[in-house]
Amino acid sequence: MSTATLRDGARRRESPWALAVSQALSFKDTLRDLFPMPRTPPAVTLVEVSPRDGLQNEKRVLPVEVKVELIDRLGAAGFACIEVTSFVSPTRVPQLADAAEVMARLRRLDGVRYPVLVPNMKGYERAIAAGARAIVVFGSASETFSQRNINCSIDESMERFAPVVAAARAAGIHVRGTVSCALGCPYEGEVAPAQVAHVAGMLDALGVDELSIADTIGVGTPEKTIAVMEAVLAGVLDATRDGDSATAAPTVNGHFHDTYGRAIANIGVCLDLGIRSFDASVAGIGGCPFAPGATGNVATEDVLALMERRGFGTGVDAMMARSTGEWIRRELSVSR
Numbered sequence: 588m589s590t591a592t593l594r595d596g597a598r599r600r601e602s603p604w605a606l607a608v609s610q611a612l613s614f615k616d617t618l619r620d621l622f623p624m625p626r627t628p629p630a631v632t633l634v635e636v637s638p639r640d641g642l643q644n645e646k647r648v649l650p651v652e653v654k655v656e657l658i659d660r661l662g663a664a665g666f667a668c669i670e671v672t673s674f675v676s677p678t679r680v681p682q683l684a685d686a687a688e689v690m691a692r693l694r695r696l697d698g699v700r701y702p703v704l705v706p707n708m709k710g711y712e713r714a715i716a717a718g719a720r721a722i723v724v725f726g727s728a729s730e731t732f733s734q735r736n737i738n739c740s741i742d743e744s745m746e747r748f749a750p751v752v753a754a755a756r757a758a759g760i761h762v763r764g765t766v767s768c769a770l771g772c773p774y775e776g777e778v779a780p781a782q783v784a785h786v787a788g789m790l791d792a793l794g795v796d797e798l799s800i801a802d803t804i805g806v807g808t809p810e811k812t813i814a815v816m817e818a819v820l821a822g823v824l825d826a827t828r829d830g831d832s833a834t835a836a837p838t839v840n841g842h843f844h845d846t847y848g849r850a851i852a853n854i855g856v857c858l859d860l861g862i863r864s865f866d867a868s869v870a871g872i873g874g875c876p877f878a879p880g881a882t883g884n885v886a887t888e889d890v891l892a893l894m895e896r897r898g899f900g901t902g903v904d905a906m907m908a909r910s911t912g913e914w915i916r917r918e919l920s921v922s923r
């Protein structure tokens with residue numbers, strides 16, 4: 588027999604049954620720690636992009652160990668997909684020059700995807716050498732942004748991506764194709780939904796698994812978001828490959844920056860259209876160094892609150908996401 592403390596401080600004798608139950612429960616906890624259950628797919632997938640989109644635009648370059656801790660904390664919070672870094676020119680994006688080291692040191696969790704950005708074959712080879720199993724090729728709906736961001740035209744970017752996507756598919760590596768400036772361009776202004784659907788179709792034809800439609804500078808409105816997403820979804824579904832049911836249509840993701848505070852409304856209309864994957868960044872850090880005016884990504888904390896209001900599960904622990912956001916803000920010494 589053992590004793591237990593009651594709320595009023597009195598001691599009582601615990602029955603052998605209660606003791607056995609409590610021991611069984613603690614054994615169950617130990618078993619769960621030793622043999623974690625596979626994560627069940629959530630109703631909405633949140634892709635945490637703070638280690639990549641967040642940190643690429645911060646003046647302060649964080650040490651590798653802080654980046655790795657950020658990724659590990661996000662994994663522990665339950666994110667099933669964490670965009671961790673980019674294999675781009677270290678001269679153009681010095682904040683992510685340590686990509687290989689970050690990849691080598693992060694703690695990979697079962698069932699979690701850790702994609703990295705690759706702009707060309709050189710980036711792909713560096714990424715694979717570093718152990719990447721998921722990649723993002725990133726194009727643009729705007730010619731000027733394509734030139735400023737990746738130093739080539741839209742058509743040239745597809746020529747660069749084609750061998751990358753082919754190699755990745757042959758190696759069983761997950762590929763996302765991003766369309767930047769889908770809701771407006773910092774250089775050209777308005778971008779037509781048909782142009783976004785056209786570039787999305789080019790990525791689809793290369794064979795990407797997922798399309799990410801990105802409001803790079805946060806100028807989207809709910810009305811424009813609906814028009815763009817409907818055009819993309821119609822294109823993707825029409826192209827469900829001329830009756831070739833063996834090739835599945837890519838899933839569609841929404842990537843919103845929150846420059847004018849409309850990202851949550853834009854995600855809301857995407858939910859209405861059936862889109863079930865969104866990028867977000869803890870504490871809303873981030874932006875693109877080659878898109879003047881691009882402020883942070885939509886804050887993960889706000890997206891989690893939206894999903895809770897709308898009744899969508901995400902598998903993410905909101906308290907842990909919030910404390911990770913507070914912690915990274917302190918690390919960046921950003922006062923928002």
Ligand code: HMG
Pocket residue numbers: 640643673674675676677679680704706707709710711713725736737738739765766767768801802803804842874875876877
């Ligand atoms: P380039 O200047 O056309 O390339 O760069 P190049 O082939 O002329 O090479 C120039 C130098 O870069 C050479 O080195 C290459 O070896 C090197 P040098 O001979 O001068 O010593 N190089 C590379 N080094 C490392 N990794 C590579 C690589 N490729 C070439 N992969 C490139 C082309 C795309 C590489 C360059 O323009 C670049 O790195 N741009 C940065 C793109 C970027 O990271 N942008 C931000 C991310 S996109 C984004 O934020 C939008 C997103 O969030 C969605 C949204 O919100 O819209 C995804």
Ligand code: MG
Pocket residue numbers: 640801803842844874875
């Ligand atoms: Mg972005």
